[in-house]
Amino acid sequence: MSVHKEVKKVTTHQLQEMKRRGEKIAMLTAYDYTMAKIIDHAGIDVILVGDSASNVMAGHETTLPITLDQMIYHASSVIRAIDRALVVVDLPFGSYQGNSKEALTSAIKIMKESGAHAVKLEGGREIKDSIERILSAGIPVMGHLGLTPQSIYKFGTYTVRAKEEEEAKRLMEDAKVLEESGCFALVLEKIPAKLAEQVAKSITIPVIGIGAGSGVDGQVLVTHDMLGMTHEFSPRFLRRYLNLYESMSGAFQQYIKDVKSKDFPNESEQY
Numbered sequence: 001m002s003v004h005k006e007v008k009k010v011t012t013h014q015l016q017e018m019k020r021r022g023e024k025i026a027m028l029t030a031y032d033y034t035m036a037k038i039i040d041h042a043g044i045d046v047i048l049v050g051d052s053a054s055n056v057m058a059g060h061e062t063t064l065p066i067t068l069d070q071m072i073y074h075a076s077s078v079i080r081a082i083d084r085a086l087v088v089v090d091l092p093f094g095s096y097q098g099n100s101k102e103a104l105t106s107a108i109k110i111m112k113e114s115g116a117h118a119v120k121l122e123g124g125r126e127i128k129d130s131i132e133r134i135l136s137a138g139i140p141v142m143g144h145l146g147l148t149p150q151s152i153y154k155f156g157t158y159t160v161r162a163k164e165e166e167e168a169k170r171l172m173e174d175a176k177v178l179e180e181s182g183c184f185a186l187v188l189e190k191i192p193a194k195l196a197e198q199v200a201k202s203i204t205i206p207v208i209g210i211g212a213g214s215g216v217d218g219q220v221l222v223t224h225d226m227l228g229m230t231h232e233f234s235p236r237f238l239r240r241y242l243n244l245y246e247s248m249s250g251a252f253q254q255y256i257k258d259v260k261s262k263d264f265p266n267e268s269e270q271y
């Protein structure tokens with residue numbers, strides 16, 4: 001008899017049930033096997049293989065340079081670690097904006113080659129056709145509105161979006177479009193908390209916020225930021241749970257010292 005306990009996997013349907021019950025959804029990013037394993041075993045609901053990998057893993061200034069194949073590499077590493085979480089993968093810049101056929105081809109490639117469970121796209125009404133075409137292939141889609149980093153050169157800065165009435169109204173309308181198109185959830189990034197709460201109340205799909213206040217259905221943070229590994233990045237919305245930059249620097253410095261002083265390895269650390 002097997003004593004192996006089956007882990008119940010998180011589904012898009014369950015996330016929608018969580019919203020109905022008022023249970024908040026916890027989401028974090030991961031780009032590699034080891035980190036994803038720790039996050040999954042901690043009990044996270046959703047892991048996002050974000051195109052923030054372009055910044056965090058590759059050191060680019062923006063999310064624009066990361067490619068579809070690089071996203072697939074990160075996503076397949078994460079998928080190999082997962083027992084429970086729903087894994088959502090960002091479609092990178094340039095892989096879906098051309099037309100809906102291109103969007104579908106990119107989404108299918110991600111699903112086939114990485115084993116991910118869903119994709120995320122940035123934008124509203126302008127990508128409605130692409131969202132519907134991807135959904136028609138049976139691929140769940142998460143939307144993303146507010147500060148959409150793939151459009152950074154249009155915005156000019158990473159400041160709070162939708163502070164003005166016109167942009168707030170458009171965002172409310174776009175959230176409705178994404179819901180009606182069939183998105184299973186929506187990320188709202190860096191917008192006023194009041195507006196985010198209004199959006200969350202006006203649609204039935206879960207709204208997951210980053211810098212969007214507490215009135216939404218869940219929260220997402222970039223893991224390397226909340227662990228304090230990226231110490232140069234300090235937006236107001238970021239809560240740091242550790243200062244890993246300092247702890248890791250200390251460990252590396254100690255290791256260097258131990259090697260130089262011939263303290264490492266000692267008698268018991270060799271054969």
Ligand code: KIV
Nearest residue numbers: 029050051052187220
């Ligand atoms: O790429 C990413 O990490 C994201 C989150 C910030 C939502 O899109």
